[in-house]
Amino acid sequence: MTMSDAxxxxxxxxxxxxxxxxxxxxxxxxxxxEHYGYGVSELVGADLFTLLSRASQIMYDSYLLPLVMREGxxxxxxxxxxxxxxxxxxxxxxxxxxxxxxxxxxWSIGNANxxxxxFSELTEARKLLQQKxxxxxxxxxxxxxxxxxxxxxxxxxxxxxxGHPESAQLAFALAFLDLDGFKEVNDRYGHPVGDKLLRxxxxxxxxxxxxxxxxxxxxxxxxxxxxxxxFGSSEAEESLNRLIRQVSEPFEVESLKLHISAxxxxxxxxxxxxxxxxQLVRQADQAMYQAxxxxxxxxxxxxxxxxxxxxxxxxxxxxxxxxxxxxEFELFYQPKVNMRTGEVLxxxxxxxxxxxxxxxxxxxxxLPALSQTSAGVELGHWVIASGLTQLRHWHERGIDLHVxxxxxxxxxxxxxxxxxxxxxxMDCPALPKHRLELEVLETSAIEDIDHVSSVLxxxxxLGIRISLDDFGTGYSSLAHLxxxxxxxxxxxxxxxxxxxxxxxxxxxLKGVIGFAGTFQCDVVAEGVETIQHVQSLTELGxxxxxxxxxxxxxxxxxxxxxxxxxxxxxxx
Numbered sequence: 147m148t149m150s151d152a153x154x155x156x157x158x159x160x161x162x163x164x165x166x167x168x169x170x171x172x173x174x175x176x177x178x179x180e181h182y183g184y185g186v187s188e189l190v191g192a193d194l195f196t197l198l199s200r201a202s203q204i205m206y207d208s209y210l211l212p213l214v215m216r217e218g219x220x221x222x223x224x225x226x227x228x229x230x231x232x233x234x235x236x237x238x239x240x241x242x243x244x245x246x247x248x249x250x251x252x253w254s255i256g257n258a259n260x261x262x263x264x265f266s267e268l269t270e271a272r273k274l275l276q277q278k279x280x281x282x283x284x285x286x287x288x289x290x291x292x293x294x295x296x297x298x299x300x301x302x303x304x305x306x307x308x309g310h311p312e313s314a315q316l317a318f319a320l321a322f323l324d325l326d327g328f329k330e331v332n333d334r335y336g337h338p339v340g341d342k343l344l345r346x347x348x349x350x351x352x353x354x355x356x357x358x359x360x361x362x363x364x365x366x367x368x369x370x371x372x373x374x375x376x377f378g379s380s381e382a383e384e385s386l387n388r389l390i391r392q393v394s395e396p397f398e399v400e401s402l403k404l405h406i407s408a409x410x411x412x413x414x415x416x417x418x419x420x421x422x423x424x425q426l427v428r429q430a431d432q433a434m435y436q437a438x439x440x441x442x443x444x445x446x447x448x449x450x451x452x453x454x455x456x457x458x459x460x461x462x463x464x465x466x467x468x469x470x471x472x473x474e475f476e477l478f479y480q481p482k483v484n485m486r487t488g489e490v491l492x493x494x495x496x497x498x499x500x501x502x503x504x505x506x507x508x509x510x511x512x513l514p515a516l517s518q519t520s521a522g523v524e525l526g527h528w529v530i531a532s533g534l535t536q537l538r539h540w541h542e543r544g545i546d547l548h549v550x551x552x553x554x555x556x557x558x559x560x561x562x563x564x565x566x567x568x569x570x571x572m573d574c575p576a577l578p579k580h581r582l583e584l585e586v587l588e589t590s591a592i593e594d595i596d597h598v599s600s601v602l603x604x605x606x607x608l609g610i611r612i613s614l615d616d617f618g619t620g621y622s623s624l625a626h627l628x629x630x631x632x633x634x635x636x637x638x639x640x641x642x643x644x645x646x647x648x649x650x651x652x653x654x655l656k657g658v659i660g661f662a663g664t665f666q667c668d669v670v671a672e673g674v675e676t677i678q679h680v681q682s683l684t685e686l687g688x689x690x691x692x693x694x695x696x697x698x699x700x701x702x703x704x705x706x707x708x709x710x711x712x713x714x715x716x717x718x
Contacts, residue, residue, distance in 0.1 A: 156175050156176055158175060158177060159177070160177060160254055160255060160256045161174070161175065161177040161178045161181070161237075161253070161254070161255030161256070162174065162175040162177065162178075162252075162253065162254065162255070163175075163178060163252075163253035163255060164250055164251070164252055164253070165194045165250075165251050165253065166249045166250055166251065167211070167215065167249045167251065168249075169193050169194040169195060170191060170192075170193070170194070171189050171190055171191065171192050171193075171194055171196075171197075172190065172250065173190065174186055174189050174190065177255070178197075178255070181235075181257075182197065182227060182228075182229045182230065182235070183229045183230030183231060184196075184197075184229075184230050194206070196228075197227050197228060198225065198226070198227065198228065199225070199226035199227070199228050199234050200664060201226065201664065202225040202226050202227070204657055204660040204661065204664065205223075205225060205657075206225075207656070207657075207660075208653050208654065208656050208657030208660065209653065209657065210223060210241060212649065212650070212653050214241045214242070214243060214251055215243075218242060218243050218246060219240070219241060219242035219243070220240065220241045220242075221240045222238055222239075222240055223238070223239055223240070223241075224236060224237070224238055224239075224258055225237055225238075225239055227255070235257075236257075236258035236259060237255050237256060237257065237258050238255075238256045238257075238258045239253055239254065239255050239256075240253070240254045241253055241254075286298070287299035287302075289362070289363040291341055291344060291345065291363070292344060292345055292348035292349075292363050293345075293348070294348050294352070294361055294362055294363045294369075295360065295361075295362040295363075296362060296363060296364075297362065297363075297364045297365065297370075299362060300360070300362035300364075300370055300372070301423050301424070301427075303360070303372075304320075304372070304423035304426065304427075305422070305423045308415075308421075308422060308423060316415070316416070317374075317375060317376035317414075317415060317416060318372055318373060318374045318375065318414075318415050319372075319373040319382040319385075319386075319412055319413070319414050319415070320370065320371070320372055320373075320412065320413050320414075320415065320426050320427065320429075320430050321370065321371040321372075321373065321382075321386050321410050321411065321412040321430055322364075322368070322369075322370055322410065322411050322412075322427065322430035322431045322433070322434040323351075323368070323369045323370070323371060323386075323389075323390075323393075323408050323409070323410040323434065324367060324368050324369075324408065324409055324410070324434055324438065325347065325367035325368075325393070325406050325407070325408050326406060326407040326408060326409055326438075326442040326443065327405070327406040327407060327442075328340065328343070328344075328367040328406055329367075331343060331404055331406065335399075335402065339399050339400060339402065339404075342399045342400070343397055343399050343404055343406070344363075344367065346397050346399065347369075347393060347397070347406075348361070348363065348369070350392055350393065350395075350397075351369065351371070351389060351392070351393065354388070354389055354392050355371070355373075355389075356373075356374075358374050358375075359371065359372060359373050359374055360372040360374075370427060370430070371386075371389070371410075373385060373386075379414065379447050382412050382414065382447070383412070383445055383447060386410050386412055386445050387445055387593065389408075389410075390407070390408050390409075390410060390443055390445060391443075391593070393406065393407060393408040394406070394407045394408070394443055407442045407443040408443065409434055409437040409438045409442065409443065409444050409445070410433075410434055410437060410444075410445045410446075411429075411430045411431060411432065411433025411434030411435065411436065411437055411445070411446045411447070411448060412430055412433060412445065412446075412447055412448065413426055413429035413430045413433060413447075413448040414447075429448040430448060432448060433446040433447060433448035434446065458515065459515050459516070459519060462512065462515040462516065462521075463515075463516060463519050463520070463521030463522075464521075466512065466516060466521045466524075466525055467521055467524065469499060469501075470524065470525065470528055474499055474500045474501065474502070475497060475498070475499055475500070475525070475528060475532075476498050476500065476532075476701065477495040477496065477497060477498070477529065477532050477533060477536065477702070478495075478496045478497075478498055478699035478700055478701055478705075479493035479494065479495055479496070479536075479549070479699060479700055479701075479702060479705045480493060480494050480496060480692055480697060480698065480699040480700070481493050481692060481696060481697050481705070481708070481709070481712075482494065482548075482550075482670060482690060482691070482692045483690070483691065483692070483696055483717075484689050484690055484716075485674070485680045485683065485684055485689055485690070485691050485696075485716065485717045486684055486689045486716050486717075487689075487714075487715070487716050488712075488713060488714050488715040488716045488717060489714060490547065490709060490712060490714075491547070491548060491690065492547045492548030492549060492550065492581075492583070493547060493548075493549055493550070493705065494549075494550045494551075494552075494585065494692065494699075495529065495532075495533040495536070495549055495550065495551045495552075496509070496552075496699045497509050497513075497525075497529055497552075499511070499512060517554070517556065518556050522554065522556070522557065523556075523557050523560050526553055526554065526557040527557075527566060529551050529552070529553075530551050530553070530567065530570060531570055533549050533551040533582070534549075534570055534571070534573075534574055534577070534582065536549065536702055537549040537574075537577060537581055537582060538574045538576075538577050541576070541577055541578070541581065542576075545706070545709070547581070548580075548581050548582075548583055548611070549581065549582060549583070550582075550583035550584070550585045550613060551582075551583070551584060551585065552585045552587060552615060553584050553585065553586055553587070554587055555586065555587065555593075555598060558586065558598045558601050558602070559593065559594055559597060559598060559601075563601060564601055564604055564605075567605070567608075568608070571608065578609070579608055579609030579610055580609045580610070580611060582610050582611070583610070583611040583612070583613050583633075583634070584602075584605060584610060584611070584612055584613065585613040585614075585615040585636065586602070586612065586613065586614055586615060586630070586632075587615050587616060595629050595630075596629075598630065599629050599630055599631065602630055602631050603631050606631050606633075611633045611634065612630070612631055612632050612633050612634070613632065613633065613634035613635070613636055613670075614630065614632045614634070614635050614636065615636045616636065616638040616672075617635045617636055617637060617638060617658060632665070632667055633667060633668065634667055634668045634669070634670060635658060635661070635662045635667050635668070635669045635670070636669075636670045636671075636672055637655060637658050637659075637669065637670070637671045637672060637688070638672060638673075639672040639673025639693070640673070641654050641655055641658075642655070642671050642672060642673040642674060642675075642679060642683070642693070643673050643675065645679070645682060645683075646676075646678055646679070646682060652682075655671075655683075655686060655688075656686060659686055659687055659688055663687075668690060669688050669690065670688075670690040670691060670692065671683050671688050671690070671691040671692075671693075672691075672692055672693060673693045674691040674692060674693030674694075674695050674696060675693050675694050675695050676695055677695065677717070679691075679693070679695065680695065680717045695717075696717070
């Protein structure tokens with residue numbers, strides 16, 4: 147960087163910083179000095195990590211630096227910089243290299259809070275403007291209370307879409323949403339408060355939709371939402387469940403903190419038979435009524451394919467219940483060992499179905515059909531009960547092991563989960579409770595994270611250990627690690643499998659191991675298949691593992707024989 151370059155950026159309203167690939171700071175402008183308290187002379191030549199929080203250091207090593215060296219740039223990443231007085235400040239940074247062979251990395255640093263505020267304001271303004279331009283041609287099309295399109299405007303818009311010559315190529319999801327608890331607010335606080343609440347609800351929902359989506363008020367506390375684009379049932383449910391969660395967040399009206407929720411029904415277009423706008427609205431309304439019957443904060447889909455799927459689920463659920471009663475399920479056990487010392491620490495209980503027609507089935511063959519069903523909850527209860535019975539049997543025989551059982555997020559959200567777990571533990575009074583581990587599938591759809599967090603905290607108070615399974619495979623991994631009381635992180639086998647050949651997977655492994663250290667969690671690697679995996683994992687600081695190189699899942703009797711023959715020494 148020349149003196150003229152430095153002078154041109156010295157007074158920029160954002161931070162400008164240059165570092166090299168070895169983390170040495172080569173230059174910073176006055177913005178950094180003024181906002182973070184360091185003198186320029188102190189930073190030039192210093193280690194870049196002087197400015198980064200511990201979590202941001204991990205992010206830099208495991209993600210930012212590899213990305214910039216590979217692709218040349220990285221835009222708008224949120225980090226925390228540490229002031230000279232040790233105070234963390236959120237920032238948004240962009241990084242780039244000036245040419246592919248350069249060792250210099252140029253940083254742009256902006257205040258995260260201000261950036262988010264500006265982005266939110268611009269996004270909201272653009273959405274509202276586009277809605278008004280596209281649909282609100284005159285005052286008669288507008289709901290006077292909320293400013294949204296009204297019933298007439300949406301009906302006309304739907305008829306235009308469906309009647310278009312190319313309507314066969316159009317696709318959208320139509321949702322009918324009704325507020326839960328709004329009547330109670332109106333009755334208790336009066337209509338002026340109710341009207342203000344409706345305005346806030348409308349504003350929040352509009353802000354959480356895409357630019358080309360549409361929301362209209364049909365009257366009272368009813369809204370209709372048009373999600374444009376080709377939606378399958380799962381995508382529509384995901385988008386609308388997210389919107390329902392947004393509506394369930396508290397609202398502040400005249401110093402009152404008001405809590406409501408929403409129930410919604412959704413239908414998809416096109417359909418196998420021709421339908422008009424009124425029929426689509428009626429379909430979504432009927433589905434919403436079914437959601438109301440199921441309880442608050444529910445979503446129901448009106449869809450022929452969904453109905454067929456539900457029939458299949460009911461048939462599979464009946465088969466599972468019969469299999470439980472007939473004793474067709476059993477648990478196999480795969481050992482977890484300290485790869486450095488060879489000590490066997492415990493085993494993971496893995497479900498198998500001895501099907502009368504299809505033979506021995508792994509969970510992937512039948513569990514997906516049970517997701518979010520009462521039969522799935524019953525089977526999960528059977529797994530915990532059977533795992534505890536085996537654990538008690540081993541404990542009574544002097545076999546000192548931990549046993550972990552897998553549990554889905556929807557089972558944890560069941561209102562009777564804690565009571566049933568306590569009942570099972572009461573049947574094993576002499577068993578040390580810390581020998582039981584619950585492995586929560588990290589990629590499970592955990593809708594009520596606060597409830598699940600409280601359940602897991604209660605489990606820990608009972609002495610049970612908590613593990614996050616398949617860590618790193620879902621978009622919410624870090625959020626779950628922050629919100630859930632985890633004792634153990636299990637690295638997904640997909641990252642371990644390719645760590646020897648994929649620099650990206652190796653970087654993710656390093657990052658997860660770093661996260662585990664930061665959050666004071668043990669870390670276990672799944673899918674240990676070769677001695678090379680053992681060597682690489684232990685070098686990275688991950689000593690605990692399970693996989694076929696150690697042993698395959700086994701029935702309890704075979705596991706006991708394996709345990710007697712296992713040499714208690716390291717694998718290296």
